[in-house]
Amino acid sequence: MIRINDNYLNLQDSYLFSTIAKKVAAYTKENPDKKVIKLGIGDVTRPLAKEVILSMHKAVDEMGEKDTFRGYGPEQGYDFLREKIVEYDFKSRGVDILPEEIFVSDGAKSDSGNIGDILSVDNKVAITDPVYPVYLDTNVMAGRSGKYNKDTNKYENIVYIPTTAENNFVPELPKEKVDIIYLCLPNNPTGTTLKKDELKKWVDYAKENKSIILFDAAYEKFIQNKDVPHSIYEIDGAKEVAIEFRSFSKTAGFTGVRCAYTVVPNELFGYDKDGNKVQLNKLWNRRHSTKTNGVSYIVQRAAESIYSEEGQKQIMENIRYYMENAKIIKEGLKEAGYTVFGGENSPYVWLKVPDGLTSWEFFDKLLNEVNVVGTPGSGFGPSGEGYFRLTAFGTKENTIEAIDRIKKWSK
Numbered sequence: 475m476i477r478i479n480d481n482y483l484n485l486q487d488s489y490l491f492s493t494i495a496k497k498v499a500a501y502t503k504e505n506p507d508k509k510v511i512k513l514g515i516g517d518v519t520r521p522l523a524k525e526v527i528l529s530m531h532k533a534v535d536e537m538g539e540k541d542t543f544r545g546y547g548p549e550q551g552y553d554f555l556r557e558k559i560v561e562y563d564f565k566s567r568g569v570d571i572l573p574e575e576i577f578v579s580d581g582a583k584s585d586s587g588n589i590g591d592i593l594s595v596d597n598k599v600a601i602t603d604p605v606y607p608v609y610l611d612t613n614v615m616a617g618r619s620g621k622y623n624k625d626t627n628k629y630e631n632i633v634y635i636p637t638t639a640e641n642n643f644v645p646e647l648p649k650e651k652v653d654i655i656y657l658c659l660p661n662n663p664t665g666t667t668l669k670k671d672e673l674k675k676w677v678d679y680a681k682e683n684k685s686i687i688l689f690d691a692a693y694e695k696f697i698q699n700k701d702v703p704h705s706i707y708e709i710d711g712a713k714e715v716a717i718e719f720r721s722f723s724k725t726a727g728f729t730g731v732r733c734a735y736t737v738v739p740n741e742l743f744g745y746d747k748d749g750n751k752v753q754l755n756k757l758w759n760r761r762h763s764t765k766t767n768g769v770s771y772i773v774q775r776a777a778e779s780i781y782s783e784e785g786q787k788q789i790m791e792n793i794r795y796y797m798e799n800a801k802i803i804k805e806g807l808k809e810a811g812y813t814v815f816g817g818e819n820s821p822y823v824w825l826k827v828p829d830g831l832t833s834w835e836f837f838d839k840l841l842n843e844v845n846v847v848g849t850p851g852s853g854f855g856p857s858g859e860g861y862f863r864l865t866a867f868g869t870k871e872n873t874i875e876a877i878d879r880i881k882k883w884s885k
């Protein structure tokens with residue numbers, strides 16, 4: 475008899491993006507003459523940088539020659555890429571990371587979801603709320619949560635740490651002891667960041683409680699303020715308590731190309747059932763080399779190209795383009811009388827929906843009355859209710875038009 479993983483039955487269907495898609499499709503069908511502008515899903519719109527394309531072409535040509543053809547590569551990633559990552563993403567910020575601590579993969583989604591493979595199901599998990607939904611769902615799948623409670627919109631046995639306007643989006647340390655802590659900074663969806671002293675509190679907490687911080691820095695390249703750390707390893711001692719996820723998706727427009735990496739420092743240890751220390755780098759290496767054959771040579775060459783002088787220039791142009799959109803959204807909404815957050819160190823603007831409306835009611839009004847699509851905050855967790863996310867990943871023309879419509883509508 476085939477027994478299933480019952481934990482999957484405990485998952486709440488994530489209706490978020492499929493519900494959005496259905497509502498937009500229904501509206502468009504009924505109103506074919508209306509131009510709907512989508513500032514909802516966090517996917518990029520700028521094409522890949524020229525340097526990336528050149529490197530990919532070159533790598534494709536190499537694959538067609540018998541002397542330069544490559545088959546399976548190292549599961550953890552090619553040295554040429556791991557060495558560039560070490561130098562440009564870490565050494566340049568005063569952080570010493572070794573190539574062997576870098577694991578190249580197809581995405582920060584898979585890595586942040588799969589990391590639980592090497593951690594016991596008995597660990598107590600804390601997530602900030604609202605946040606990227608993958609952390610919660612993958613822990614439900616693994617059986618680390620209790621049952622879902624309809625009334626609270628929360629799972630038992632998961633510690634939700636609210637980040638809202640009331641606490642200025644700065645998460646408070648959990649009152650109870652937790653073992654696994656997810657931090658997503660800059661945050662999706664709120665767009666907020668933590669300064670070094672604020673992040674240090676989490677590192678200290680993790681050290682004191684023998685906890686691990688799973689630090690998702692997928693939006694690191696969007697940080698503009700000089701005093702915001704780009705990596706958790708900029709905090710002393712973080713290598714003993716944190717794993718960091720990075721992605722080329724938003725950094726370099728790789729959402730469709732697929733490339734990311736995870737840093738598992740050698741100093742980071744977990745404990746077995748007898749309390750013996752076990753190096754997590756070894757476990758992740760074992761897991762990674764058993765379950766994947768890595769990322770294609772062509773894609774890794776493409777990723778490597780963003781670290782060249784020209785590559786950096788080109789990807790930063792795209793980042794500036796999106797950050798200009800974020801400014802347009804943020805300033806425009808403020809002028810229209812909205813209370814807005816984020817958008818300064820991240821491509822997401824997080825707004826408070828007008829009084830008396832839920833996130834979904836605001837979604838419907840915005841779609842039906844101004845034909846603009848965003849994402850209801852409640853889709854990111856219970857504390858997202860009453861908020862709404864707009865992304866800066868659209869085209870500049872569409873962003874300007876969408877914000878103009880909202881401004882006129884709100885008068």
Ligand code: PLP
Nearest residue numbers: 581582583606662692721723734
């Ligand atoms: N982490 C966060 C916080 C995200 O918002 C996203 C995508 O939206 C990802 C990870 C996914 O990254 P990747 O495309 O590398 O899987």
